[in-house]
Amino acid sequence: MDIALSPEQRAIADSVARICAGFGDDYWSACDEAARFPEEFHRAMAEAGFLGIAMPEEFGGAGLGVTEAAILMHAVTKGGGAYAAASSIHLNIFGPHAIVVHGTAEQKRRFLPPLISGKQKACFGVTEPNAGLDTTSIETFARRTNDGYIVRGRKIWTTTAQEADKILLLARTAPKADCKKPTDGMTLFYTNLDRSKVEVRRIPKMGRAAVDSNAVFIDDLAVPDEDRIGEEGKGFRYLLDSLNPERILIGAEAIGLGRDALARAARYAKERVVFGRPIGQNQGIQHPLAEAWAYLESAWWMCLRAASLYDSKQPCGAEANAAKFLGARAGFDACTKAIMTHGGMGYAKEYQVERLFRESMLPRIAPVTEQLILSFIAENVLDLPKSY
Numbered sequence: 001m002d003i004a005l006s007p008e009q010r011a012i013a014d015s016v017a018r019i020c021a022g023f024g025d026d027y028w029s030a031c032d033e034a035a036r037f038p039e040e041f042h043r044a045m046a047e048a049g050f051l052g053i054a055m056p057e058e059f060g061g062a063g064l065g066v067t068e069a070a071i072l073m074h075a076v077t078k079g080g081g082a083y084a085a086a087s088s089i090h091l092n093i094f095g096p097h098a099i100v101v102h103g104t105a106e107q108k109r110r111f112l113p114p115l116i117s118g119k120q121k122a123c124f125g126v127t128e129p130n131a132g133l134d135t136t137s138i139e140t141f142a143r144r145t146n147d148g149y150i151v152r153g154r155k156i157w158t159t160t161a162q163e164a165d166k167i168l169l170l171a172r173t174a175p176k177a178d179c180k181k182p183t184d185g186m187t188l189f190y191t192n193l194d195r196s197k198v199e200v201r202r203i204p205k206m207g208r209a210a211v212d213s214n215a216v217f218i219d220d221l222a223v224p225d226e227d228r229i230g231e232e233g234k235g236f237r238y239l240l241d242s243l244n245p246e247r248i249l250i251g252a253e254a255i256g257l258g259r260d261a262l263a264r265a266a267r268y269a270k271e272r273v274v275f276g277r278p279i280g281q282n283q284g285i286q287h288p289l290a291e292a293w294a295y296l297e298s299a300w301w302m303c304l305r306a307a308s309l310y311d312s313k314q315p316c317g318a319e320a321n322a323a324k325f326l327g328a329r330a331g332f333d334a335c336t337k338a339i340m341t342h343g344g345m346g347y348a349k350e351y352q353v354e355r356l357f358r359e360s361m362l363p364r365i366a367p368v369t370e371q372l373i374l375s376f377i378a379e380n381v382l383d384l385p386k387s388y
């Protein structure tokens with residue numbers, strides 16, 4: 001059993017760290033305050049070839065696995081930009097997986113190179129206001145026409161829809177009531193986000209203001225047949241393929257974010273002198289930070305274990321869910337402790353930990369909540385009865 005990173009994997013992390021060093025706290029604070037997309041960071045990552053890390057080489061990607069993608073995203077959040085940095089590129093990393101696996105050769109040629117080069121951006125429209133986590137209850141409907149579909153409906157929380165050229169969209173093509181299984185009758189499209197037919201309304205939110213999240217209103221959007229991914233009615237199944245990698249990446253991102261918060265806390269604990277000594281000399285300050293390190297480190301190895309299982313084509317549902325759960329908890333925990341270590345200054349924008357703290361809530365909620373992760377483990381690992 002070899003559990004050390006390879007020299008190539010370490011090189012990915014080092015290279016990302018060098019890019020991130022060019023984007024300091026002032027940059028991320030300004031993006032956060034102005035709710036401005038970190039365009040320059042997105043471009044730097046595209047130019048370094050990282051957007052296609054897990055995409056096939058024939059379309060300009062690097063053809064690497066989820067392990068390398070997790071190492072990349074962990075380095076991205078650790079580099080100071082937190083989720084504003086990660087979410088500006090997150091969809092590129094594994095989002096197009098359904099196109100890679102189920103798209104035609106023509107679709108891959110048309111869709112993947114512009115995403116990998118950073119020329120186009122995409123958003124992901126699954127969640128709906130009336131369905132929530134119960135995805136099979138989505139109501140957005142794609143009605144058949146002679147040469148395609150007309151789509152009507154609403155999505156919510158669609159990230160980067162202000163910036164995106166394309167949308168990866170899940171819609172019903174048959175009502176749930178007419179399907180044998182609730183997961184049948186949903187179809188996946190990758191199509192132009194035509195703003196004459198789609199209204200995108202930004203949602204003001206707690207953190208990660210730099211990367212927009214939106215309510216999306218789709219009003220008779222025409223989608224040609226050539227923008228349907230795979231077969232009609234099988235879209236939900238196609239998305240399932242990419243759920244485990246996405247959970248692993250979210251876990252890795254949350255851990256990187258937590259490591260940045262912890263490093264800032266340890267630095268402050270050495271510098272800040274109260275009662276004639278550095279606050280970090282007190283065990284009351286040391287122990288919570290040491291505990292945060294232990295949680296982060298154990299969550300990290302769970303992420304790498306899940307990624308390694310996925311890359312070697314072994315079942316990894318429980319591990320991927322645990323990686324996301326533990327990563328999000330450990331990241332949030334480290335950010336909370338970083339604020340407490342800074343005392344009053346933890347509440348000030350100057351020290352950045354409040355920005356990290358606000359963003360650390362996100363991986364606990366999206367793309368799936370802690371409750372549903374625990375239900376998955378209860379049902380699939382512990383063999384307990386399905387609860388919903």
Ligand SMILES: Cc1cc2nc3c(=O)[nH]c(=O)nc-3n(C[C@H](O)[C@H](O)[C@H](O)COP(=O)(O)OP(=O)(O)OC[C@H]3O[C@@H](n4cnc5c(N)ncnc54)[C@H](O)[C@@H]3O)c2cc1C
Pocket residue numbers: 123124125126127131132133134156157158159160205213362365366367368369370371372375387388
């Ligand atoms: C910043 C942000 C960005 C996002 N980006 C995207 C995106 O780009 N694309 C996209 O499609 N979605 C996106 N989402 C949506 C996200 O995936 C959902 O918010 C998340 O899946 C939770 O769904 P919900 O908000 O509808 O919660 P609900 O389904 O309304 O659930 C509310 C609460 O009830 C709990 N609950 C519900 N049912 C059960 C049950 N049976 N047992 C136990 N607990 C239960 C949930 O766990 C949760 O805590 C984003 C969300 C956020 C906050």
